Amino acid sequence: MLRQPAVGYGRHMSTGSDPPPQASTAPVAWHARPGATVLQGLNSADTGLTPAQATERLAQHGPNRIEQVAPTRLWVRVARQFNNLLIYVLLVAALVTVWLRDYLDAAVILGVVVINALIGFVQEGKAERALDAVRAMLASRATVLRGGDRHEIDAAELVPGDVVLLESGARVPADLRLLRTKNLRIDEAALTGESVPAEKDAAPVAPGAPLGDRLCMAFAGTTVAVGQASGVVVATARQTEIGKIGALVSDVSNLATPLTRRLDQFARQITLVIGVVSVITFFYGTCIGGLPPMALFLAVVGLAVAAIPEGLPAIVTITLAIGTAAMASQRAVVRRLPAVETLGSVSVICTDKTGTLTRNEMTAVRVMLAGRTLDVTGAGYAPEGGFHHHGSALDVTQEAALQRLARCALLCNDAQLHHTPADGWVLAGDPTEGALLSMARKAGLDPAHEAALTPRLDDIPFESEHRFMATLHHDHAGRVFALLKGAPERVLSLCVNDHRGAPLDSAAWQARMDEAADQGQRVLALAECELPAGTVSLRMDDITPRFTLLGLVGLMDPPRVEAIQAVADCHGAGIRVLMITGDHAITAGAIGREIGLRDGLPLTGAEIDRLDDAALKVRLAQTDVVARASPEHKLRLVATLQSEGKLVAMTGDGVNDAPALKTADIGVAMGQRGTDAAREAADLVLTDDNFATIAGAVREGRTVFDNIKKSLLFVLPTNGGEAGLILLAVFAGLAMPVTAAQILWINMVTSITLDISLAFEPAERGVMQRPPRPAVEPLITRWMLTRVVFVSLLLMGASFLVFNWQLARGGSLEMARTTVINMMVVGEIFYLFNVRHFTASGLTWETLLGNPVAVWTGVITLVLQLLLTYAPPMQQLFGTAALDAPTWGVIVALAVGLFLAVEAEKAWLRYRGVHRI
Numbered sequence: 037m038l039r040q041p042a043v044g045y046g047r048h049m050s051t052g053s054d055p056p057p058q059a060s061t062a063p064v065a066w067h068a069r070p071g072a073t074v075l076q077g078l079n080s081a082d083t084g085l086t087p088a089q090a091t092e093r094l095a096q097h098g099p100n101r102i103e104q105v106a107p108t109r110l111w112v113r114v115a116r117q118f119n120n121l122l123i124y125v126l127l128v129a130a131l132v133t134v135w136l137r138d139y140l141d142a143a144v145i146l147g148v149v150v151i152n153a154l155i156g157f158v159q160e161g162k163a164e165r166a167l168d169a170v171r172a173m174l175a176s177r178a179t180v181l182r183g184g185d186r187h188e189i190d191a192a193e194l195v196p197g198d199v200v201l202l203e204s205g206a207r208v209p210a211d212l213r214l215l216r217t218k219n220l221r222i223d224e225a226a227l228t229g230e231s232v233p234a235e236k237d238a239a240p241v242a243p244g245a246p247l248g249d250r251l252c253m254a255f256a257g258t259t260v261a262v263g264q265a266s267g268v269v270v271a272t273a274r275q276t277e278i279g280k281i282g283a284l285v286s287d288v289s290n291l292a293t294p295l296t297r298r299l300d301q302f303a304r305q306i307t308l309v310i311g312v313v314s315v316i317t318f319f320y321g322t323c324i325g326g327l328p329p330m331a332l333f334l335a336v337v338g339l340a341v342a343a344i345p346e347g348l349p350a351i352v353t354i355t356l357a358i359g360t361a362a363m364a365s366q367r368a369v370v371r372r373l374p375a376v377e378t379l380g381s382v383s384v385i386c387t388d389k390t391g392t393l394t395r396n397e398m399t400a401v402r403v404m405l406a407g408r409t410l411d412v413t414g415a416g417y418a419p420e421g422g423f424h425h426h427g428s429a430l431d432v433t434q435e436a437a438l439q440r441l442a443r444c445a446l447l448c449n450d451a452q453l454h455h456t457p458a459d460g461w462v463l464a465g466d467p468t469e470g471a472l473l474s475m476a477r478k479a480g481l482d483p484a485h486e487a488a489l490t491p492r493l494d495d496i497p498f499e500s501e502h503r504f505m506a507t508l509h510h511d512h513a514g515r516v517f518a519l520l521k522g523a524p525e526r527v528l529s530l531c532v533n534d535h536r537g538a539p540l541d542s543a544a545w546q547a548r549m550d551e552a553a554d555q556g557q558r559v560l561a562l563a564e565c566e567l568p569a570g571t572v573s574l575r576m577d578d579i580t581p582r583f584t585l586l587g588l589v590g591l592m593d594p595p596r597v598e599a600i601q602a603v604a605d606c607h608g609a610g611i612r613v614l615m616i617t618g619d620h621a622i623t624a625g626a627i628g629r630e631i632g633l634r635d636g637l638p639l640t641g642a643e644i645d646r647l648d649d650a651a652l653k654v655r656l657a658q659t660d661v662v663a664r665a666s667p668e669h670k671l672r673l674v675a676t677l678q679s680e681g682k683l684v685a686m687t688g689d690g691v692n693d694a695p696a697l698k699t700a701d702i703g704v705a706m707g708q709r710g711t712d713a714a715r716e717a718a719d720l721v722l723t724d725d726n727f728a729t730i731a732g733a734v735r736e737g738r739t740v741f742d743n744i745k746k747s748l749l750f751v752l753p754t755n756g757g758e759a760g761l762i763l764l765a766v767f768a769g770l771a772m773p774v775t776a777a778q779i780l781w782i783n784m785v786t787s788i789t790l791d792i793s794l795a796f797e798p799a800e801r802g803v804m805q806r807p808p809r810p811a812v813e814p815l816i817t818r819w820m821l822t823r824v825v826f827v828s829l830l831l832m833g834a835s836f837l838v839f840n841w842q843l844a845r846g847g848s849l850e851m852a853r854t855t856v857i858n859m860m861v862v863g864e865i866f867y868l869f870n871v872r873h874f875t876a877s878g879l880t881w882e883t884l885l886g887n888p889v890a891v892w893t894g895v896i897t898l899v900l901q902l903l904l905t906y907a908p909p910m911q912q913l914f915g916t917a918a919l920d921a922p923t924w925g926v927i928v929a930l931a932v933g934l935f936l937a938v939e940a941e942k943a944w945l946r947y948r949g950v951h952r953i
């Protein structure tokens with residue numbers, strides 16, 4: 037096992053081979069301490085650890101990697117697939133059929149068991165793969181100072197107290213307390229959900245600052261966007277934030293899906309019923325009926341075989357597989373079959389913001405000029421869209437003030453946009469600068485042309501200390517000017533007038549900035565000033581209060597247009613959408629408002645920490661937006677919703693989402709921008725990263741569950757009718773109307789034909805206008821049970837009637853039993869078209885033609901029945917006999933009567949206002 041790295045050290049300084057400092061029990065808020073204090077607390081120095089210290093600490097704390105838990109043995113994983121009550125029932129059924137020398141049916145039943153075991157075996161191991169993906173987030177190499185010398189080492193050799201050097205493009209190898217920074221920005225989207233790289237500096241922050249606000253920290257697995265830094269390692273391996281997420285992923289237990297819970301409950305119920313009825317029947321027959329024990333035992337075996345729905349697991353698996361294929365065609369890849377049905381059951385979708393509801397591409401949405409504000413249309417980096425004022429499109433060529441601002445945004449910029457046929461517009465550089473480039477292109481400016489007209493002579497790069505970027509340009513007429521872009525408070529302090537020449541009204545501009553910020557926009561200011569002719573370099577001394585403010589630009593990561601409609605569709609289906617993000621509350625609230633969520637008083641991670649479970653439930657009911665949430669917060673929110681009986685789906689794309697994706701009833705990961713950790717922890721992966729795809733997946737999930745219920749409505753009356761017929765014969769002391777082998781024939785032939793056709797049923801009308809099923813709703817509802825009993829009695833009555841009718845008219849026992857078999861099967865064919873709709877009328881052409889598979893399976897079943905009835909080998913094998921025309925007439929007439937009786941029951945349900953059973 038991995039030994040845990042220390043989270044706090046004593047204050048004595050060690051040198052050479054001094055004993056390594058011991059870990060304290062309480063975690064230390066390194067982000068709240070000055071850098072010098074952190075070095076002292078870790079017994080380190082600016083020059084790093086000595087090689088001897090590093091060796092000792094590595095021996096004490098172990099390597100900087102998330103160690104792999106020993107995998108489960110292969111035979112244990114295989115054996116686990118058979119640990120299910122319904123599987124036990126099927127195995128018993130297989131043994132009984134072998135004992136009856138019906139090897140064909142035994143092979144069919146065992147095949148069902150093996151197929152289900154293989155599916156479970158292949159799908160198992162999700163947690164291990166998710167943990168592997170988290171391990172891959174850790175960097176493989178690191179640059180450190182050891183004894184003042186620079187070394188590149190394997191990142192696994194890092195220990196607390198090491199001083200690490202970072203540069204642009206590097207992956208942070210461990211959790212670092214930054215000591216020095218230069219223009220440092222780190223992409224933490226996979227960890228915190230923020231759309232833009234976080235600006236970092238070495239100043240300490242408040243002890244209770246959330247993860248995303250710890251600006252003096254660099255976390256393992258994140259990437260340096262720009263800049264340089266040095267930092268001291270404060271946590272390695274499982275003590276890092278990434279490592280903690282890995283631990284959460286490995287600790288979360290897989291929850292049963294609604295379908296598996298319902299099937300388990302059903303298996304227990306039907307097993308109990310079969311056992312009780314079989315025992316009662318046997319003792320009644322021997323003690324009261326006086327029947328021979330051996331003959332009675334064979335009858336009881338036939339009863340059990342009749343009652344066991346051995347084809348049900350195969351039907352469920354096939355229905356789920358067909359749903360999986362349908363979802364794949366709609367860009368939703370299912371990683372676990374039960375996830376298909378689970379989506380149709382969810383009552384709450386907890387979704388990440390960045391890259392899920394939004395595009396994860398910064399976009400300029402507002403331009404604030406002196407005297408007016410313009411709206412910018414289009415989203416992402418594609419230069420598609422324009423500028424509008426009060427809803428009217430502007431001719432950008434006639435807007436001089438807009439052109440000046442756009443030219444500044446284009447020239448005072450280090451990013452580049454490239455277009456490729458495969459990937460579209462791709463950004464190289466900072467997302468904020470990419471948004472400004474796209475805005476300038478929308479204003480009709482060409483980057484190459486503008487750069488040729490006004491070449492750059494010099495620049496002052498953006499740094500967190502001065503919070504702006506400045507560039508020096510000249511035109512070919514000798515004019516020299518500086519362009520400025522940066523934080524609005526800083527830029528406004530350097531401006532003396534606006535682009536109209538009027539004195540700067542700082543209060544009015546501040547009010548406009550506050551309005552944009554309240555709407556979740558990040559605001560940048562742009563300015564310019566003339567410089568003396570011949571100026572060829574730009575110094576900090578040149579950046580003085582003499583600039584002209586060109587305007588402000590509001591930027592944000594906008595919501596996907598299709599996500600807005602998808603949220604509305606979910607609300608229409610009775611599904612609550614809850615946005616949980618690591619971003620700021622103002623930004624999260626603005627996005628929530630745009631996509632139709634309740635954004636009032638967003639819940640924050642700090643509040644979650646303060647609230648007990650009861651108070652959290654109350655607070656969570658007041659808003660659909662949760663901001664500044666950590667992985668632990670997401671887990672608690674999912675658990676809170678589940679404790680209220682909700683079925684929860686969690687969507688996300690970052691490694692920070694992986695634990696919640698795994699613990700939710702269904703995890704939905706993004707396939708394009710999603711991390712490997714998120715995809716491996718999820719049950720469903722959206723290949724287009726489109727939240728709107730979820731609405732289609734929910735519809736398919738509901739259709740799948742409806743079809744499983746229809747299969748139950750079809751299978752159970754068949755088994756009930758057969759079992760009832762045998763019970764009636766035993767209790768009445770009559771000859772058995774069917775043999776065990778004939779019962780298995782009925783079950784087998786209908787399972788491989790009629791049952792499967794229901795898996796191809798299209799969605800019921802209004803499937804997305806009804807609320808989700810309650811989590812506690814049983815698989816067999818009251819109205820379903822009523823239908824099952826009603827049809828079972830009809831089938832049993834019709835079969836008993838034709839059995840005695842055939843004997844009364846002088847037919848042989850074989851002929852009477854053959855009549856019963858065909859009565860059962862033909863009755864099922866007619867009943868199949870009843871089942872296509874739960875309560876809607878079946879007296880329409882759509883009932884006959886709406887599912888061509890049902891028609892063809894009905895034809896195939898009739899052909900098989902004719903072979904059973906008239907083919908000599910089948911007659912000899914199953915003990916059947918040829919039937920005459922009057923017998924077929926009676927069978928068809930009774931089947932039509934059964935169909936009409938069920939339609940009458942459906943009409944009665946509609947009259948009662950029951951439309952869902």
